[in-house]
Amino acid sequence: MVFRIFRFRWFKRALALVLGVLLGVGAAQLVSLAQEAPTVWEVGTEPAFPPFEMRDDATGDLTGFDIELMRAIGKAAGREVKFISLPFDGLVPALQSRTIDAAISGMTITAERAQTVDFSRPYFEAGLAIAVRESNTDINSLEDLAGQRIAVQIGTTGAEQAAQVEGATVSTFDSAPLALQELLNGRVDAVINDLPVTLFAINEANLQGVKVVGELVTEEYYGIALPQDTEALAEINAAFDTLLQDGTYAEIYQRWFSADPPELPVVAPALAEAGTATGLVWGRLFQNLMRGAWITILLTAFSFFFGLIGGSLVAFAMISPIKPLHWLCRIYVDFFRGTPMLVQLFMIYFGLPALFQSLGFDFSFNRIFAAILALSLNVAAYLAEILRGGIQSIDRGQWEAGESLAMNPVETMRYVVFPQAFRRILPPLGNEFITLIKDTSLAAVIGFEELFRQGQLTVATTYRAFEVYLAVAIVYLVMTSLASFVFKRLEVYMDPINRPKKVKKDPIPSAVVV
Numbered sequence: 014m015v016f017r018i019f020r021f022r023w024f025k026r027a028l029a030l031v032l033g034v035l036l037g038v039g040a041a042q043l044v045s046l047a048q049e050a051p052t053v054w055e056v057g058t059e060p061a062f063p064p065f066e067m068r069d070d071a072t073g074d075l076t077g078f079d080i081e082l083m084r085a086i087g088k089a090a091g092r093e094v095k096f097i098s099l100p101f102d103g104l105v106p107a108l109q110s111r112t113i114d115a116a117i118s119g120m121t122i123t124a125e126r127a128q129t130v131d132f133s134r135p136y137f138e139a140g141l142a143i144a145v146r147e148s149n150t151d152i153n154s155l156e157d158l159a160g161q162r163i164a165v166q167i168g169t170t171g172a173e174q175a176a177q178v179e180g181a182t183v184s185t186f187d188s189a190p191l192a193l194q195e196l197l198n199g200r201v202d203a204v205i206n207d208l209p210v211t212l213f214a215i216n217e218a219n220l221q222g223v224k225v226v227g228e229l230v231t232e233e234y235y236g237i238a239l240p241q242d243t244e245a246l247a248e249i250n251a252a253f254d255t256l257l258q259d260g261t262y263a264e265i266y267q268r269w270f271s272a273d274p275p276e277l278p279v280v281a282p283a284l285a286e287a288g289t290a291t292g293l294v295w296g297r298l299f300q301n302l303m304r305g306a307w308i309t310i311l312l313t314a315f316s317f318f319f320g321l322i323g324g325s326l327v328a329f330a331m332i333s334p335i336k337p338l339h340w341l342c343r344i345y346v347d348f349f350r351g352t353p354m355l356v357q358l359f360m361i362y363f364g365l366p367a368l369f370q371s372l373g374f375d376f377s378f379n380r381i382f383a384a385i386l387a388l389s390l391n392v393a394a395y396l397a398e399i400l401r402g403g404i405q406s407i408d409r410g411q412w413e414a415g416e417s418l419a420m421n422p423v424e425t426m427r428y429v430v431f432p433q434a435f436r437r438i439l440p441p442l443g444n445e446f447i448t449l450i451k452d453t454s455l456a457a458v459i460g461f462e463e464l465f466r467q468g469q470l471t472v473a474t475t476y477r478a479f480e481v482y483l484a485v486a487i488v489y490l491v492m493t494s495l496a497s498f499v500f501k502r503l504e505v506y507m508d509p510i511n512r513p514k515k516v517k518k519d520p521i522p523s524a525v526v527v
């Protein structure tokens with residue numbers, strides 16, 4: 014028995030010592046975090062936007078044009094810069110709530126954003142461009158995109174452009190590389206993204222089979238974003254001016270783009286226009302959330318249904334006497350229970366088509382199919398264990414009882430064992446269902462506009478993170494509460510003692526039956 018080890022006094026002492034040391038170290042770290050020197054600037058960035066921000070494969074550190082520029086600005090201002098990785102659509106809300114001091118993330122200075130955050134003077138001239146597959150000769154300009162499928166990164170100016178294209182189906186992804194992967198995998202016709210980033214992906218990151226068409230859709234300037242009315246703004250602008258004058262800026266620019274930097278304006282032209290940030294319209298939010306909730310319900314229902322079928326098959330295979338089948342199922346269950354659902358979703362949706370295409374097959378997944386497949390496979394693994402446990406918890410005597418009544422094993426399972434096991438299975442089944450409702454939010458990463466994504470999309474244009482996510486949470490809560498209520502009722506119904514008695518053609522009037 015493993016537990017016998019706990020009887021040794023030395024073991025207990027060693028355990029206490031290790032725990033004590035761990036707690037001590039943890040507490041010290043917390044204290045030092047809380048006392049972070051005020052000279053540090055915490056700068057948010059979404060680090061999947063090469064060549065502006067990315068992770069150096071060799072060292073694992075952040076690198077890129079923005080990162081080097083920000084470090085240089087920090088140095089010139091006498092500040093230490095600490096980068097915080099955040100999703101792009103989370104940067105403005107983080108600035109609003111002042112959880113970060115600044116954000117540098119290839120962020121375009123727009124009049125809408127300028128209503129909620131402040132921008133430094135422009136530090137880079139960029140613009141949006143359209144990318145299509147090399148074989149595509151139909152799309153040559155923004156007009157040609159009408160009615161096409163477009164992938165974009167959520168919360169970007171590219172997403173805003175795509176939303177204005179007539180009749181287009183837009184799918185949003187958490188990062189620009191994922192949107193480009195979607196194009197490569199043939200599930201969309203075009204990507205609207207910042208030109209330098211798309212070019213970098215094609216030329217440096219080996220994104221083959223994709224080309225940029227037409228001319229720049231927009232002219233944009235990147236700026237460092239800050240919370241409104243902070244002193245840091247003047248400090249950053251002053252430091253940036255220093256870098257412009259002493260040639261550091263030109264040197265960094267040259268290193269990343271092998272060219273001389275263009276002349277930069279002092280104020281971004283976009284700020285001259287009056288910004289019309291879309292306010293939060295509650296009616297519209299409600300409508301969008303309901304649309305998302307419907308997709309969440311569909312995803313949950315289908316995945317649970319298929320998961321239940323798959324899980325039952327696996328459960329029976331695991332109690333069957335056929336050993337190889339047993340081992341195969343064990344591997345399946347361990348894999349799907351032991352790896353994050355997010356990884357499984359990415360593997361199936363982005364990985365499999367890429368693999369097949371590299372093998373020369375023209376293969377691509379439908380989004381809904383991939384999501385339901387990934388969710389069902391995952392749920393089935395959990396349900397298999399629940400079902401197996403439930404069935405095996407029924408006393409052997411019940412099988413013998415069935416046999417003595419001349420029932421074959423299938424009949425015994427159907428009439429004797431399963432009905433009893435089912436009652437025990439119900440509570441964990443309910444848990445699994447509720448977990449699944451929440452887990453469907455992961456499908457947002459493959460561009461599914463389910464409930465959570467609908468919230469994210471609203472925040473990306475209104476910057477009202479708290480209200481919107483609270484509304485999203487409430488809708489989830491309503492759904493999970495309903496599910497838990499239904500499972501409770503089912504439990505009562507399945508309980509032979511408390512079940513409301515059914516009266517079949519009884520001579521006694523039913524009112525008399527208690």
Ligand code: ARG
Pocket residue numbers: 058059060061062066101118119120121122166168169170171188189207
């Ligand atoms: N320039 C575009 C914008 O501001 C895209 C920026 C995306 N940046 C990023 N790190 N993912 O909307």
